[in-house]
Amino acid sequence: MVKKTQNDSPATAWYVASFESFAKSLNGESASFAHDLRKSAIAEFEKLGFPTTRDEEWKYTDVSPIAKLKFTPVVSHKVNGVTAKDIEPFTLDNLSCHRVVFVNGHFSKELSQIGSLPAGVRICSLAEAVRNNDEQVKKHLARHVEAGANAFIALGTAFLYDGLYMAVPKNIVLDLPVHLVFLSSGLETEFAVFPRNLIVVDDNSQCAIIESHVSLKNNVYFTNAIAEVVLGSNAIVEYDKLQLESERAFHISNLSVSQDRSSSFTSNAISLGGSLVRNNVLVVLGGEGAEATLNGLYLGTGKQHIDNHTTIDHARPHCPSHELYKGILSGKSKGVFNGKIKVRQEAQKTDAKQTNKNLILSDEASVDTKPQLEIFANDVKCTHGATIGQLDEEAIFYLRSRGVGIENARDMLIYAFASDVIDRIKVEPLRELLHEMIHDRLEKGRQGS
Amino acid sequence: MLQIINLHASVNDREILRGINLTINKGEVHAIMGPNGSGKSTLAQVLAGRESYTVTDGQVMYNGKDLLDMDPEERAREGVFMAFQYPVEIPGITNTYFLKAGLNAIRKHRGLEELDAIEFLKLVKDRAKIVEMDETLLSRPVNHGFSGGEKKRNEIFQMSILEPSLAILDETDSGLDIDALRTVSNGINKLRNNENAVLLVTHYQRLLNYIVPDFVHVLVDGRIVKSGAKELALQLEEQGYDWVRDEQPAVGA
Numbered sequence: 001m002v003k004k005t006q007n008d009s010p011a012t013a014w015y016v017a018s019f020e021s022f023a024k025s026l027n028g029e030s031a032s033f034a035h036d037l038r039k040s041a042i043a044e045f046e047k048l049g050f051p052t053t054r055d056e057e058w059k060y061t062d063v064s065p066i067a068k069l070k071f072t073p074v075v076s077h078k079v080n081g082v083t084a085k086d087i088e089p090f091t092l093d094n095l096s097c098h099r100v101v102f103v104n105g106h107f108s109k110e111l112s113q114i115g116s117l118p119a120g121v122r123i124c125s126l127a128e129a130v131r132n133n134d135e136q137v138k139k140h141l142a143r144h145v146e147a148g149a150n151a152f153i154a155l156g157t158a159f160l161y162d163g164l165y166m167a168v169p170k171n172i173v174l175d176l177p178v179h180l181v182f183l184s185s186g187l188e189t190e191f192a193v194f195p196r197n198l199i200v201v202d203d204n205s206q207c208a209i210i211e212s213h214v215s216l217k218n219n220v221y222f223t224n225a226i227a228e229v230v231l232g233s234n235a236i237v238e239y240d241k242l243q244l245e246s247e248r249a250f251h252i253s254n255l256s257v258s259q260d261r262s263s264s265f266t267s268n269a270i271s272l273g274g275s276l277v278r279n280n281v282l283v284v285l286g287g288e289g290a291e292a293t294l295n296g297l298y299l300g301t302g303k304q305h306i307d308n309h310t311t312i313d314h315a316r317p318h319c320p321s322h323e324l325y326k327g328i329l330s331g332k333s334k335g336v337f338n339g340k341i342k343v344r345q346e347a348q349k350t351d352a353k354q355t356n357k358n359l360i361l362s363d364e365a366s367v368d369t370k371p372q373l374e375i376f377a378n379d380v381k382c383t384h385g386a387t388i389g390q391l392d393e394e395a396i397f398y399l400r401s402r403g404v405g406i407e408n409a410r411d412m413l414i415y416a417f418a419s420d421v422i423d424r425i426k427v428e429p430l431r432e433l434l435h436e437m438i439h440d441r442l443e444k445g446r447q448g449s
Numbered sequence: 450m451l452q453i454i455n456l457h458a459s460v461n462d463r464e465i466l467r468g469i470n471l472t473i474n475k476g477e478v479h480a481i482m483g484p485n486g487s488g489k490s491t492l493a494q495v496l497a498g499r500e501s502y503t504v505t506d507g508q509v510m511y512n513g514k515d516l517l518d519m520d521p522e523e524r525a526r527e528g529v530f531m532a533f534q535y536p537v538e539i540p541g542i543t544n545t546y547f548l549k550a551g552l553n554a555i556r557k558h559r560g561l562e563e564l565d566a567i568e569f570l571k572l573v574k575d576r577a578k579i580v581e582m583d584e585t586l587l588s589r590p591v592n593h594g595f596s597g598g599e600k601k602r603n604e605i606f607q608m609s610i611l612e613p614s615l616a617i618l619d620e621t622d623s624g625l626d627i628d629a630l631r632t633v634s635n636g637i638n639k640l641r642n643n644e645n646a647v648l649l650v651t652h653y654q655r656l657l658n659y660i661v662p663d664f665v666h667v668l669v670d671g672r673i674v675k676s677g678a679k680e681l682a683l684q685l686e687e688q689g690y691d692w693v694r695d696e697q698p699a700v701g702a
Contacts, residue, residue, distance in 0.1 A: 392537075392539075394537045395537050395539045397498075397499055397500070397521060397537075398533065398536070398537040398539065398591075399539075399542075399547060399551070400498075400520065400521040400522040400525070401497050401498070401521050401522075401524075401525055401530075401531055401533075402525055402530075402547065402548065402551035402607060402611065403522055403525035403526050403550075403551035403552065403554040403555040403558075403611065404522060404547065404550050404551045404554055405522050405554060406520070406522065408550065408554075409522075412542055412547065412550070413539070413541075413542070415541075416539070416540065416541025416542045416590075417541060419541055420540070420541055
């Protein structure tokens with residue numbers, strides 16, 4: 001059977017060939033359980049090929065710029081001269097977090113600072129955990145994403161090697177957040193990195209994770225990130241993501257979350273960088289009373305394209321979900337929001353609320369927003385709303401009438417719009433860092449205009 | 450302080466102000482009264498600088514400067530303040546944050562030192578007492594979720610912080626119960642002095658029991674048709690606006 005895809009395209013062939021040399025470089029590690037996952041994933045990728053805009057899920061996001069470039073997967077660890085000073089602007093205070101740094105997708109022991117941890121808690125490199133044949137990793141890795149779901153999950157799984165492995169056993173509250181810094185140092189060739197995170201938080205435990213993607217140079221590269229987060233019953237996890245890739249970078253991410261009974265998961269996804277960005281979030285509410293909160297903020301300038309696709313799968317009864325995504329788009333930037341809420345037949349008493357608000361600051365900026373409800377239960381509450389608008393002229397006049405200058409008035413309103421999401425982040429130093437970043441961004445925008 | 454000379458203004462090509470003449474001196478309180486749709490609020494808005502109105506003719510001089518030539522923020526910095534008939538709700542910006550920005554912009558314009566957070570807080574606490582403003586409202590987003598009365602009180606509170614030379618109060622009395630009206634009026638009276646002036650725009654005479662005007666002007670169809678002392682307001686209250694409507698424009702035309 002011939003399926004009409006790009007499977008025989010040069011792009012697919014390039015990654016299949018790259019996979020072969022990657023597999024060779026693994027030497028003895030190619031006998032591990034992880035390699036079986038890789039092999040079936042590359043076969044899956046070969047079958048799927050990169051999606052096109054004819055594919056409903058990718059209608060508004062054309063990934064052909066990624067397919068056209070030959071990105072070389074970074075298969076070995078190179079610190080590439082990166083020092084602690086280089087990462088300082090992107091990091092939180094040492095005392096306020098455990099810092100785990102990855103340079104071009106690979107764990108850097110030198111740059112990481114992991115403080116003392118409660119007994120049984122593991123925070124380490126995924127590559128190391130795979131080498132040690134960790135039972136938990138075996139049990140969960142690639143079990144919460146489906147390689148066949150999309151080409152990028154398949155590709156990311158084919159090249160899976162390093163990232164964070166974190167395990168929190170039962171009844172532990174981690175006081176400090178774990179800050180993951182994925183840094184692109186800028187290599188000569190156009191390169192691809194495949195960060196892979198696996199986080200397993202057992203019953204009654206609590207932690208916060210921050211995933212940052214940052215870049216030292218303004219060059220072209222491709223980040224294809226996958227994270228799997230597993231919550232036991234009553235577990236509480238905050239997962240904050242700060243995407244600050246280079247202006248010329250491509251960033252595709254897939255976050256998959258599996259929640260057990262009465263657990264609570266919150267994600268705050270902030271997208272500031274990248275030229276072409278697509279974030280997929282999938283949350284499966286797989287236990288009664290589990291609660292999910294997905295917040296997002298995307299700021300587009302220039303020709304940036306930022307796409308957020310979320311899916312909340314209400315699989316069990318009595319699960320509330322809350323979603324708030326806000327976009328601020330200027331220049332010729334484009335935003336996409338697609339929020340799917342799936343309520344299965346047995347998921348009675350579902351309470352799902354979804355809101356997407358967009359602020360369009362220029363004539364050439366645009367946004368496509370789409371709620372998607374698939375409801376198979378009858379006793380549920382699902383609300384959704386989307387707005388696309390400009391700054392409120394009434395509010396600007398009000399501020400000006402009190403002496404505030406017009407530029408300052410506009411900035412105040414934009415800042416307030418963004419703060420609505422930022423203030424939902426519970427990790428205080430991250431909140432402060434973001435307030436500063438938004439402030440700087442507005443100032444820079446003003447100088448640029 | 451303020452000279453309005455033959456002011457014409459329109460919105461969407463519809464002429465609303467049709468030749469207003471009015472002079473306000475320091476220390477005076479003027480009341481503008483008139484039926485609905487007479488142009489009272491338009492006059493207030495034009496003076497504050499709202500851009501949706503187009504001035505088609507006439508002049509407004511403020512302390513010897515051309516007021517119509519100034520941006521809204523410039524007018525505020527020069528000492529013009531308008532209390533909004535419908536104060537705008539601004540989620541996400543706290544009352545004190547925006548007011549500090551406004552006050553410091555005004556102070557800077559006047560060559561005064563900007564206030565730091567502590568000095569500002571002291572001022573805020575002091576002035577909140579004048580209008581008996583609930584202090585918890587200060588740290589809440591501007592007018593967001595405020596009751597009608599709280600919004601009006603907030604306008605006068607802002608006025609007390611910014612200390613304008615010319616305060617234009619656009620139907621500040623509407624929607625207030627009698628207790629709120631009394632506190633708001635008391636607040637305004639406490640802020641009055643020989644150096645500033647107040648322009649009250651109102652539909653009802655009620656407010657003028659508390660803030661006694663030096664002059665009352667009746668606005669009908671975009672023109673001031675009658676001016677007089679405070680007694681005129683009482684006469685309007687008793688007899689309505691019809692009898693003045695029949696009188697021909699008293700001034701200007």
